[in-house]
Amino acid sequence: xxxxxxxxxxxxxxxxxxxxxxxxxxxxxxxxxxxxxxxxxxxxxxxxxxxxxxxxxxxxxxxxxxxxxxxxxxxxxxxxxxxxxxxxxxxxxxxxxxxxxxxxxxxxxxxxxxxxxxxxxxxxxxxxxxxxxxxxxxxxxxxxxxxxxxxxxxxxxxxxxxxxxxxxxxxxxxxxxxxxxxxxxxxxxxxxxxxxxxxxxxxxxxxxxxxxxxxxxxxxxxxxxxxxxxxxxxxxxxxxxxxxxxxxxxxxxxxxxxxxxxxxxxxxxxxxxxxxxxxxxxxxxxxxxxxxxxxxxxxxxxxxxxxxxxxxxxxxxxxxxxxxxxxxxxxxxxxxxxxxxxxxxxxxxxxxxxxxxxxxxxxxxxxxxxxxxxxxxxxxxxxxxxxxxxxxxxxxxxxxxxxxxxxxxxxxxxxxxxxxxxxxxxxxxxxxxxxxxxxxxxxxxxxxxxxxxxxxxxxxxxxxxxxxxxxxxxxxxxxxxxxxxxxxxxxxxxxxxxxxxxxxxxxxxxxxxxxxxxxxxxxxxxxxx
Numbered sequence: 001x002x003x004x005x006x007x008x009x010x011x012x013x014x015x016x017x018x019x020x021x022x023x024x025x026x027x028x029x030x031x032x033x034x035x036x037x038x039x040x041x042x043x044x045x046x047x048x049x050x051x052x053x054x055x056x057x058x059x060x061x062x063x064x065x066x067x068x069x070x071x072x073x074x075x076x077x078x079x080x081x082x083x084x085x086x087x088x089x090x091x092x093x094x095x096x097x098x099x100x101x102x103x104x105x106x107x108x109x110x111x112x113x114x115x116x117x118x119x120x121x122x123x124x125x126x127x128x129x130x131x132x133x134x135x136x137x138x139x140x141x142x143x144x145x146x147x148x149x150x151x152x153x154x155x156x157x158x159x160x161x162x163x164x165x166x167x168x169x170x171x172x173x174x175x176x177x178x179x180x181x182x183x184x185x186x187x188x189x190x191x192x193x194x195x196x197x198x199x200x201x202x203x204x205x206x207x208x209x210x211x212x213x214x215x216x217x218x219x220x221x222x223x224x225x226x227x228x229x230x231x232x233x234x235x236x237x238x239x240x241x242x243x244x245x246x247x248x249x250x251x252x253x254x255x256x257x258x259x260x261x262x263x264x265x266x267x268x269x270x271x272x273x274x275x276x277x278x279x280x281x282x283x284x285x286x287x288x289x290x291x292x293x294x295x296x297x298x299x300x301x302x303x304x305x306x307x308x309x310x311x312x313x314x315x316x317x318x319x320x321x322x323x324x325x326x327x328x329x330x331x332x333x334x335x336x337x338x339x340x341x342x343x344x345x346x347x348x349x350x351x352x353x354x355x356x357x358x359x360x361x362x363x364x365x366x367x368x369x370x371x372x373x374x375x376x377x378x379x380x381x382x383x384x385x386x387x388x389x390x391x392x393x394x395x396x397x398x399x400x401x402x403x404x405x406x407x408x409x410x411x412x413x414x415x416x417x418x419x420x421x422x423x424x425x426x427x428x429x430x431x432x433x434x435x436x437x438x439x440x441x442x443x444x445x446x447x448x449x450x451x452x453x454x455x456x457x458x459x460x461x462x463x464x465x466x467x468x469x470x471x472x473x474x475x476x477x478x479x480x481x482x483x484x485x486x487x488x489x490x491x492x493x494x495x496x497x498x499x500x501x502x503x504x505x506x507x508x509x510x511x512x513x514x515x516x517x518x519x520x521x522x523x524x525x526x527x528x529x
Contacts, residue, residue, distance in 0.1 A: 135165045344384040
């Protein structure tokens, strides 16, 4: 009983809490649902959290397109994050690279911090109405089955100080966001609800961001991991046309992902769902509690080709020229292949390999040319990692080059990040530049939620990386000056390179060109796989 009462109170605080008339020193705004009130942080950033952009997706709205937000009375308190989408509760572990700041620890259905009233956006801004600042919209990762915009790593309190309006969003995940299913009566739900949520959020942003000092005609979407997949799906989506003008995707190349499909057909998705949950009608599923739905143990996370939200894969969209014309900045980190596109087995994010024999390396090479291009002296693990790193870079470059060939009006930029984030010496050696560890630097935000011994080099890297995305959001070109007025290392666009080139972001930041022989090999390899 006490847990139920706590949950009800938490929900009331998150979405039903109105405040008395706002004082003159707190920011307010009028949005479609009514009046909202945020707060100003110690650095002068006006912050609004948990602004509903659509109605609850509980009950009859479960597995439906996002519905218009219901109006509230009075002034809605937007000083706290809204509910996160329903998902299995996050569990931390010292055995994984992701520490507390990356996880939604302590958020669950019982305490009301998780639920189906989850479609909300958060805004950080120093601008005033009419300032027309560029807008960056962040789409969180989590394998499309978990995660939220609440993670400390994704916060906008620092990037907003660099002359942009920063927005993050929550959207449905897992079975609630991707179920495509036809029951025995013939009733059907067709998936892609997570993408429909993101499109609804982008429409809300385009229609309302001017009130927060943002420019609705200059919106950049940015996502990492599953967020990167979703950004690329939006690039290819006819339903997202005109909702954004630039795109940044980090740590997942949806174009070249043979081991992780990012789209499937309706029939394939429905067949899979019928095999897993075929004894239930859609009506039964809508009547279930969120926890009972989770307990089914079925968690789809892939978009379906429905001809409306998703017309085709990103690869097919680029090949056919049927995609939204936007500037792109993209890339990854060495830890990404442990999850996705390894060419040579270097372990996984929990137990990366620390050594490899020459014989093992040769046996794992999918092409004899690789051993010739990557000679080994001593332990072969460094060569194996170099192979995967170069393949990763080549995958991003190839996709950007393919887009460039179909879109000579917009620019494309590729990076590779391998600076190791501070941690204990043994964890730094084991995990290296792990999946998601670059996000802190792009947003120039140095979390205190986990004890990291941030060094001057980290602040320097963050200043440069965040300046790149701010410049990119402003003009579609990352080059220029950083936030202190100093010249940034020159970053050439993909269209100006005859071979693979990229911005190498490590302890040193410099633009590099891959060895011509390796470049030719990897471009041919990626094209044929």
